[in-house]
Amino acid sequence: MGQLAEPLPSTVSDEQQKQDNTTPIKEATTSEKIQLHIDEVTLKFPTSTGTDFTALDKVSMEVRENEFAVIVGPSGCGKSSLLYLTAGLNSPTDGEIKVAGKVVDGPSAERGMVFQGYTLFPWLSVSENIEFGLKQKKMPAPERKKIVQKYLKEVGLENFADRNPKQLSGGMKQRVAIARSLANDPEILLMDEPFGALDSQTRMQMQQLLLQVWEHSKKTVVFVTHDIDEAIMLGDRVFVMGARPGRIQKVLDVNIPHPRTLDMVMEPDFISLKREILSLLHDDLSEMH
Numbered sequence: 697m698g699q700l701a702e703p704l705p706s707t708v709s710d711e712q713q714k715q716d717n718t719t720p721i722k723e724a725t726t727s728e729k730i731q732l733h734i735d736e737v738t739l740k741f742p743t744s745t746g747t748d749f750t751a752l753d754k755v756s757m758e759v760r761e762n763e764f765a766v767i768v769g770p771s772g773c774g775k776s777s778l779l780y781l782t783a784g785l786n787s788p789t790d791g792e793i794k795v796a797g798k799v800v801d802g803p804s805a806e807r808g809m810v811f812q813g814y815t816l817f818p819w820l821s822v823s824e825n826i827e828f829g830l831k832q833k834k835m836p837a838p839e840r841k842k843i844v845q846k847y848l849k850e851v852g853l854e855n856f857a858d859r860n861p862k863q864l865s866g867g868m869k870q871r872v873a874i875a876r877s878l879a880n881d882p883e884i885l886l887m888d889e890p891f892g893a894l895d896s897q898t899r900m901q902m903q904q905l906l907l908q909v910w911e912h913s914k915k916t917v918v919f920v921t922h923d924i925d926e927a928i929m930l931g932d933r934v935f936v937m938g939a940r941p942g943r944i945q946k947v948l949d950v951n952i953p954h955p956r957t958l959d960m961v962m963e964p965d966f967i968s969l970k971r972e973i974l975s976l977l978h979d980d981l982s983e984m985h
């Protein structure tokens with residue numbers, strides 16, 4: 697299937713959303729409540745020489761409830777490691793991570809994850825993939841159906857509900873993965889380079905779709921990317937990491953209004969932020985050589 701032919705969801709109006717009897721749209725503002733606390737987290741890996749390799753060195757960051765936080769940094773700076781620790785898929789050598797006030801001590805359905813690789817269940821249809829977590833929670837069928845319909849519509853795949861993942865393009869698979877994560881109503885959505893494998897046009901479409909979905913769901917999102925344009929286009933704040941050891945160099949506010957559109961990349965505020973991030977990353981690389 698040609699990727700440009702992919703159906704994109706139309707923008708759902710606030711009124712229409714209410715009529716759908718689904719979750720009402722929340723205010724497009726982040727609260728002051730902290731949803732993610734990362735406190736002095738260090739991650740070391742053993743090496744064959746006997747000395748540990750420090751992947752993350754006393755990393756601290758806080759993400760507010762409803763905030764869209766983006767972590768950007770060079771390859772190997774520890775972006776994915778930080779996300780995996782937050783997901784509970786690995787444990788820090790030192791320090792602590794809390795999501796919604798609870799210490800992370802293992803994987804949980806409360807933390808939704810979307811990876812770059814397509815992680816759909818190939819033997820389940822699109823709607824069964826979205827429904828999967830709800831079934832695990834033993835939610836009654838009529839309620840499940842309603843939620844699945846809501847998210848199919850949200851990501852523009854109502855007409856693909858019965859398709860098998862292998863019949864979908866990369867962008868469509870990632871839409872299912874986003875819908876599946878959100879359907880579980882997680883406390884936080886963790887996204888590790890989710891659009892990294894997509895062509896640039898589909899990637900930009902997916903950024904717009906994700907922003908639209910986030911405006912409606914107002915989930916707290918932590919999104920990892922090495923693409924600076926993507927970081928600015930999506931983020932409320934951008935956490936710029938440095939490498940060796942992995943650490944947060946600087947946190948930048950993205951004061952670009954919503955809705956964000958593709959032509960904003962040419963605006964002075966966007967360009968000056970991009971310049972600042974590039975310079976931080978460049979300085980960090982220079983120090984390493």
Ligand SMILES: Nc1ncnc2c1ncn2[C@@H]1O[C@H](COP(=O)(O)OP(=O)(O)OP(=O)(O)O)[C@@H](O)[C@H]1O
Nearest residue numbers: 741749751769770771772773774775776777778922
């Ligand atoms: N299981 C592991 N054992 C040893 N070293 C590891 C392990 N996992 C990651 N590392 C190292 O830790 C560092 C951080 O890796 P990580 O994948 O988190 O970086 P990243 O910023 O996400 O990189 P990329 O953008 O290339 O995905 C890298 O130097 C990597 O080689």
